[in-house]
Amino acid sequence: MGRTHRVRSRIRKRRAESGADSDSDIFNELHRYLGRAGWRNESRLSVRTFQSTGRGLCSKQNLHPNDLLIRVPFHCLISLKTLEHDPDFNALFNSVENFPQKELSFQGLLAFYVIFHQHRAQSQHQTYMTTIPEFFTNPFFCAKQELHFLPDAILEKIVAQNQEIKAFYELLSKEFTSAVCECCSSPLFPNIFGLDQLKWAYFAVNSRCVYVDPKVVVGWVPNSYFLRLIKDEPKLALAPFIDLLNHSDSANTISQITSNEPFQYELYTQRGYSRYEQVFINYGELPNSKLLVEYGFYIPGNKHDFFEMALTDIELLMKSRNVVGHRNKFKFIRDHNLDQQMFIHRDEGPSHNLVVALYLLLVEESVFPNVLSQVAFGSSEHFESLIHDEIRTLVQLKLEEYEKFLKGLEDFTSRTESGEVVLGYLKECISYLSKFLCNY
Numbered sequence: 001m002g003r004t005h006r007v008r009s010r011i012r013k014r015r016a017e018s019g020a021d022s023d024s025d026i027f028n029e030l031h032r033y034l035g036r037a038g039w040r041n042e043s044r045l046s047v048r049t050f051q052s053t054g055r056g057l058c059s060k061q062n063l064h065p066n067d068l069l070i071r072v073p074f075h076c077l078i079s080l081k082t083l084e085h086d087p088d089f090n091a092l093f094n095s096v097e098n099f100p101q102k103e104l105s106f107q108g109l110l111a112f113y114v115i116f117h118q119h120r121a122q123s124q125h126q127t128y129m130t131t132i133p134e135f136f137t138n139p140f141f142c143a144k145q146e147l148h149f150l151p152d153a154i155l156e157k158i159v160a161q162n163q164e165i166k167a168f169y170e171l172l173s174k175e176f177t178s179a180v181c182e183c184c185s186s187p188l189f190p191n192i193f194g195l196d197q198l199k200w201a202y203f204a205v206n207s208r209c210v211y212v213d214p215k216v217v218v219g220w221v222p223n224s225y226f227l228r229l230i231k232d233e234p235k236l237a238l239a240p241f242i243d244l245l246n247h248s249d250s251a252n253t254i255s256q257i258t259s260n261e262p263f264q265y266e267l268y269t270q271r272g273y274s275r276y277e278q279v280f281i282n283y284g285e286l287p288n289s290k291l292l293v294e295y296g297f298y299i300p301g302n303k304h305d306f307f308e309m310a311l312t313d314i315e316l317l318m319k320s321r322n323v324v325g326h327r328n329k330f331k332f333i334r335d336h337n338l339d340q341q342m343f344i345h346r347d348e349g350p351s352h353n354l355v356v357a358l359y360l361l362l363v364e365e366s367v368f369p370n371v372l373s374q375v376a377f378g379s380s381e382h383f384e385s386l387i388h389d390e391i392r393t394l395v396q397l398k399l400e401e402y403e404k405f406l407k408g409l410e411d412f413t414s415r416t417e418s419g420e421v422v423l424g425y426l427k428e429c430i431s432y433l434s435k436f437l438c439n440y
């Protein structure tokens, strides 16, 4: 049995233990659980499976612009406050003398909280835990052989995610080296909490949290113990039921925490929806590459999309033209962060930094910093016409590279769920690059 399989089996087992046989049982139970905690489903939201997005929410009534989308008592969210007031979780940390301060990310801490409660038979969060998907479709979970067909830009991000999770796991294993579980007396690491479980929880937290104002939350937990352990702000919270809302690039919502007791987390929609139409929120103005890496999906025709280029792409173009770049120019580009924000936009053309970097490396003859500065920080409009062909070739090379990746993935007889999503993403990129070339 594979490791991913074991993580999924464990989640299924928890579902069976909770007495919920199907998705609808799970959500009826979630409704009852939130109802007992004071939630009223004011906007009559209901869970459905939609063809375009999978599981999501719709309302059984029409929603108008500025209507309340959802309002949930804040104590139903899993935030810093929840961790602080959880005696079992606190006891575990108190069993370690001098737990290192400012070392944990809050996302990591929440991920640990999830697996901690997933293991406990009597967890107060058991109902919520059963609503978290068994697996995620981020490229992180691609099979090894699929990784050969992922673009470098995506691979680099997966490597960074892997390093972060592994370092976090090692830190927990080290600090809790002799800790045993109160409920079953087994050693916590690695017997109960394996690395694969933490990976699953990391992506659960990554894709399902809402933003909460850290100042508000910190104000509720004076002398917080966990605040001393984390190196970033506690600005995330897991949000039962709210985390069933899918993302749309055209959704627009406003969130707030009410200022009087009982504190509530509220979302208002800026646009209207007819009854049973899927309702969305907006995770941010994100391009498809970001949606893919962080959330495991992409949006066809995403209106916030752009296509990023790297300095290595320009180097390939230079090689194909037998141009040798002077190291002063590369240094200048890196020192001034011109290698950041190098992208093409389907309708707006190449970004300023891409135009400048191409011009400096392929056209400009001088290598003196004062001349390079004049070029870099002047208007790039004039240069763009001089490197029009270079831009086209750069995009053409990318297109060929992505077509090769696509062909490689298509040649597999079977793919992981993540591999399927990457395949669709590559097609979307190819279509984006082709449209750019048509317009440019």
Ligand SMILES: C[S@@+](CC[C@H](N)C(=O)[O-])C[C@H]1O[C@@H](n2cnc3c(N)ncnc32)[C@H](O)[C@@H]1O
Binding pocket: 052, 053, 054, 055, 056, 133, 137, 207, 208, 209, 242, 243, 244, 245, 246, 247, 248, 294, 295, 296, 297, 298, 299
């Ligand atoms: C906050 S959850 C939303 C609910 C989720 N669909 C579920 O079944 O639990 C975020 C995840 O939903 C999926 N998702 C969100 N928006 C999507 C969209 N527009 N298209 C496809 N999948 C989407 C992605 O898997 C993402 O990681």
